[in-house]
Amino acid sequence: MKKTRNTKAKQVILDLITDSNSALTANEIQHSELVACDRVTTYRILDRLQEEGLIHRVVTHDSIVRFARCRTCVDETHHHQHVHFNCQSCQAVLCLENTSPTIQLPAQFTLTEVHITVSGICDRCNA
């Protein structure tokens, strides 16, 4: 197991994701003024941050991949028990904590992971 290093680019990207209200795409991260590294490096940093359990991937139904800070991760296997909300007005993707419905599976099916994405209008846009 190799040791992870604390580089400037990595810190900047983690801060960016941490401070963001919405989950961010690799592209949004890449084009932030704060981020100066290469495109490939951005992807590699995102990979590492995931492996370290600091961020998680969110895939919405439109196939867009975003990254969000982990705040209530249950364990290192990263079975996120929260819902992702995709606002159709402001496009933000938010993690809704404390919203884990129990899924009832048919007989003989075993569950290891649940991903729930809800589309609608968020509180800000509804206000």
Add this chain to the structure above:
Amino acid sequence: MKKTRNTKAKQVILDLITDSNSALTANEIQHSELVACDRVTTYRILDRLQEEGLIHRVVTHDSIVRFARCRTCVDETHHHQHVHFNCQSCQAVLCLENTSPTIQLPAQFTLTEVHITVSGICDRCNA
């Protein structure tokens, strides 16, 4: 509104998806011996079948897009009230009917669509 035509390629692809146990990727469809049309045509047919409400897209957490026959679609807005199950053993993606948990959203959030993908082991692989 233009009229839709019934072509051979379209029928073959619809049959393929209809008869498949698991949801299929565009690639799997394209490389089926039964499908003879161009790659681009396959994509366009998949688009049309969706617009006609005959099939629907399924995106799993690994960003893989698949297509499944619509069987219990509520209305033409295609708000599928069923869960998609992704077997980690045989890789199949199944539509689980009669499994629609109610999602409880925070105040001020409005819901229009829910997508649930569950990973685990399917009944066949568990047998």
Add this chain to the structure above:
DNA sequence: TTTTTAATGCAACTTAGTTGCAATAATATT
């Protein structure tokens, strides 16, 4: 300070999906 090796930048590549356009073939019209 030197050594070690993780992290970076660059070029090139892959995979998924899209667009424009001329040619083809369903379907409607005569």
Add this chain to the structure above:
DNA sequence: AATATTATTGCAACTAAGTTGCATTAAAAA
């Protein structure tokens, strides 16, 4: 049944997202 109309197809070329190899750079350990 023959013709006209236009949806559909194939092809070439393109975009967008993500990956890989490799030489160079820079954290962190010695």
